[in-house]
Structure formats: structure tokens, C-alpha cells
Amino acid sequence: YFNALVDVHKSLKAPVYTAHAGRREHCSLQKAFENTLDLEQRLGIPVGIEGHYPAINNMFLMSDWKEYSMLLESSVNYVIDLSHLNIVARRYGKRVELVNELVSNPRCIEVHISHNDGLSDKHLQLDSKPWWWNCLEYINPTADVFTEGSQKESLPHV
Numbered sequence: 001y002f003n004a005l006v007d008v009h010k011s012l013k014a015p016v017y018t019a020h021a022g023r024r025e026h027c028s029l030q031k032a033f034e035n036t037l038d039l040e041q042r043l044g045i046p047v048g049i050e051g052h053y054p055a056i057n058n059m060f061l062m063s064d065w066k067e068y069s070m071l072l073e074s075s076v077n078y079v080i081d082l083s084h085l086n087i088v089a090r091r092y093g094k095r096v097e098l099v100n101e102l103v104s105n106p107r108c109i110e111v112h113i114s115h116n117d118g119l120s121d122k123h124l125q126l127d128s129k130p131w132w133w134n135c136l137e138y139i140n141p142t143a144d145v146f147t148e149g150s151q152k153e154s155l156p157h158v
Contacts, residue, residue: 006042016144018048018079018110021061029061029070036076048109050079053087053121064088065095072102081112082132083121083148090118094131104138111139114149125149 009017017039021032032049040047051068052060062071065088071078080102089095103111113136115124126149139145 002039002042005039009043009045014045016046016048016077016109017043018050020050021052023059024061025059027061029067032061033071033074033076040077046077046109048077048079050081050110050112051084053084054091065092065098068098068102072098072105075107077107077109078102079110079112080108081148082130082135083112083114083116083123085132086116086118086130087121089131096132096135099132099135100138103135103143104140106140106142108140108143111136111143111145112148113145114147123148123150 019036021029027035036047036049049062049071051062051071054060054063062068068085068088080099082099085099102108113126114122115126115130116122125147136145
């Protein structure tokens with residue numbers, strides 16, 4: 001898979017590659033960090049790992065504040081999905097200072113924004129300022145920022 005990924009990605013000439021951290025059943029968080037750094041070497045471009053959120057049976061890697069703190073202390077590039085952190089915050093409480101540190105770090109190469117109810121990742125459009133809104137002012141200026149909010153609901157019905 002990774003050999004094919006390298007070939008396809010190099011032919012696309014994309015400047016970065018990002019992927020979710022994955023499931024605990026497949027590897028540890030430390031191994032996911034190592035795999036990210038290895039893939040970065042193979043691709044020759046920045047590779048970022050994206051954290052998750054609490055789910056049934058604690059299936060996802062990087063799904064609580066402790067693991068996001070480990071990300072900050074690691075040497076990997078990463079993605080912060082603020083809607084994922086809304087789910088983390090609903091379960092474990094808000095950590096605005098940690099979020100500010102995460103998004104401002106030079107290794108934060110992407111920030112995703114969208115809305116959800118704090119229970120599941122719904123990719124809804126923002127209709128009000130969420131608790132993390134003021135964290136946007138701290139985002140690493142070289143990070144790509146984009147919405148994952150569904151545009152479907154705003155399209156006119158034809």
C-alpha cells in the first residue's frame with residue numbers, strides 16, 4: 001500500500017500528505033508517530049498525522065487530551081481538526097491553552113474547522129462561534145486552514 005501511495009503521491013506532486021492516526025488495534029500511538037516520520041522520509045514532503053476523538057471501545061488513536069499532549073511533545077507534523085476537539089472537550093472538558101499551543105506550533109500544517117454536536121463528527125457548517133473560535137488567532141501562519149463543513153445544506157434547492 002505505502003509503495004503505491006508513494007508512487008501516486010509523487011506523480012500528483014502534492015506539497016503535503018496527511019492521514020488520520022488510525023485505530024488502536026493496528027498500532028500504538030508511538031508507532032503511528034514513527035510511521036508518519038518514515039512516510040515523510042519516503043515522500044520527501046511534510047506528512048501530518050490527524051487526531052481523532054472519543055469513540056466506542058476507545059478504538060481511535062489520539063482521542064483524548066493526554067494523547068494530544070503527546071502529539072505536541074513529539075517531532076511529527078500534524079493536523080488539528082477543531083471539530084474533533086469539540087468531541088474531546090465534551091467528554092473530557094475544554095483545554096483552550098492546549099489547543100492554542102497545538103494550533104500555533106510550527107509542526108501544525110493543517111487546521112480543519114466544522115461544527116458538530118460534541119457527540120459525533122458531523123462536518124456541519126458553523127452557525128455560531130464555538131468554544132475554540134478564539135484559538136483561530138493563534139494558528140501557525142504557514143498552516144493550511146479549511147472548512148470540512150458540508151456545503152450541501154446551503155445550496156439552493158433546484
